[in-house]
Amino acid sequence: MTTLVYLSNFIMLFSLSALITMQLSFFLIVYIIINLSGSIFAQTVSMETNFSSLSSSITQIIQSDSEVDTVKGKFYFSAPNKIFLQIDYPLSQIMIIDGNITTIYYPKSEKAFELTSQNNVLLPVIPGLTGALKPDYGLSQFGFNITAQTFVSDTLVSTWHHPESGNKAGSFTLKHHDDLLQSALYQAHDGFTTIETKYKQYKSVDSFIFPAVMQTKNITLKTSRAETVLLDDFKVNSKFPEDILNFQVPEHVHIEKRKW
Amino acid sequence: MNLSTVRKSTLGAIVVMLCVSMVFAPVSAELFAATITQDATQACADANQQATSDVSGGTWFAIGCLGGLIGWLIAQMESNPPATQLLGKSPEYVASYTDCYRAKTKSIKSKSAITGCLVGAGVQVVLYAILIGSSSNTTN
Numbered sequence: 001m002t003t004l005v006y007l008s009n010f011i012m013l014f015s016l017s018a019l020i021t022m023q024l025s026f027f028l029i030v031y032i033i034i035n036l037s038g039s040i041f042a043q044t045v046s047m048e049t050n051f052s053s054l055s056s057s058i059t060q061i062i063q064s065d066s067e068v069d070t071v072k073g074k075f076y077f078s079a080p081n082k083i084f085l086q087i088d089y090p091l092s093q094i095m096i097i098d099g100n101i102t103t104i105y106y107p108k109s110e111k112a113f114e115l116t117s118q119n120n121v122l123l124p125v126i127p128g129l130t131g132a133l134k135p136d137y138g139l140s141q142f143g144f145n146i147t148a149q150t151f152v153s154d155t156l157v158s159t160w161h162h163p164e165s166g167n168k169a170g171s172f173t174l175k176h177h178d179d180l181l182q183s184a185l186y187q188a189h190d191g192f193t194t195i196e197t198k199y200k201q202y203k204s205v206d207s208f209i210f211p212a213v214m215q216t217k218n219i220t221l222k223t224s225r226a227e228t229v230l231l232d233d234f235k236v237n238s239k240f241p242e243d244i245l246n247f248q249v250p251e252h253v254h255i256e257k258r259k260w
Numbered sequence: 261m262n263l264s265t266v267r268k269s270t271l272g273a274i275v276v277m278l279c280v281s282m283v284f285a286p287v288s289a290e291l292f293a294a295t296i297t298q299d300a301t302q303a304c305a306d307a308n309q310q311a312t313s314d315v316s317g318g319t320w321f322a323i324g325c326l327g328g329l330i331g332w333l334i335a336q337m338e339s340n341p342p343a344t345q346l347l348g349k350s351p352e353y354v355a356s357y358t359d360c361y362r363a364k365t366k367s368i369k370s371k372s373a374i375t376g377c378l379v380g381a382g383v384q385v386v387l388y389a390i391l392i393g394s395s396s397n398t399t400n
Contacts, residue, residue: 071348124344
């Protein structure tokens with residue numbers, strides 16, 4: 001009888017410790033996945049450019065359910081992962097993204113923020129631009145494969161899926177005309193979320209061809225958002241002005257440090 | 261120019277200054293404060309909307325369910341919103357947006373993970389009850 005009680009207690013203790021071990025392993029796996037996926041994505045975004053620097057004037061028009069916001073300025077991108085944005089309208093603002101640190105400085109009010117995030121920050125404009133320069137939109141490096149392609153009139157339409165994750169990663173539909181990307185449509189597995197970017201008015205700069213207009217529509221179950229990015233005055237692999245290269249927030253300005 | 265004209269114009273200037281300081285200045289200050297408040301409110305609404313679309317409650321429920329208390333702890337990790345949201349926005353908007361986004365993502369993750377954690381714990385309690393019940397039956 002006593003042996004049976006000891007045995008049942010032993011089984012209970014054993015299953016409890018097994019459960020704790022399982023939970024600890026689960027924590028480790030999830031922690032590794034979360035951190036690794038961020039760094040892999042940051043690497044792939046940053047290393048796939050054939051130029052060392054790029055600058056352009058930028059006008060961004062965002063239309064959400066209730067309002068329209070317009071932002072005007074200039075950006076200076078330095079590969080692999082640094083961007084300097086000088087915004088002139090609607091206010092004077094300087095934003096510098098370098099890896100996982102975003103610095104925002106307001107020259108007129110002399111206020112500054114330093115936002116630190118866990119992973120590298122996804123740069124504005126650059127992923128869309130670099131994606132348009134690649135025949136596969138950069139999808140191969142994320143593990144997507146072509147599952148169908150056909151010509152509709154003189155436009156090549158290709159569909160891309162992620163074979164390992166089934167439908168969970170959603171699908172991409174790319175449309176090319178004269179080897180230039182016309183549109184990229186992402187459809188999420190939930191059946192509601194779609195993101196479509198249309199690329200227009202390509203311009204030749206040195207050996208590169210950049211789209212001067214990128215129109216993105218992002219529709220989810222609850223929200224819809226349209227973004228138009230107008231780019232002009234492209235400069236590739238040129239040296240940036242000294243005040244951009246060596247920019248520092250003035251010493252007397254207090255920098256408010258925050259974490260995302 | 262005689263003395264009374266000087267007095268009158270001085271008095272007029274004082275009246276104008278008083279009007280400006282007592283009426284227009286407070287009104288403009290109120291308008292300024294209202295603009296800042298509106299900016300912060302809009303920032304919070306935008307941040308909440310972005311956080312809701314960025315964070316999947318279902319995933320964090322599963323993490324809480326399988327990872328228990330540890331899953332809830334993972335839920336405290338921070339997210340990385342896109343920087344484009346802060347382009348051309350005022351300092352008040354940036355401050356409010358970062359605070360609200362962080363709070364909202366944590367709230368969604370924590371709520372989902374703690375619900376998952378409780379459901380997981382409930383299942384464990386039931387399993388132990390069955391185990392204890394079966395062992396006491398065996399001892400009897």
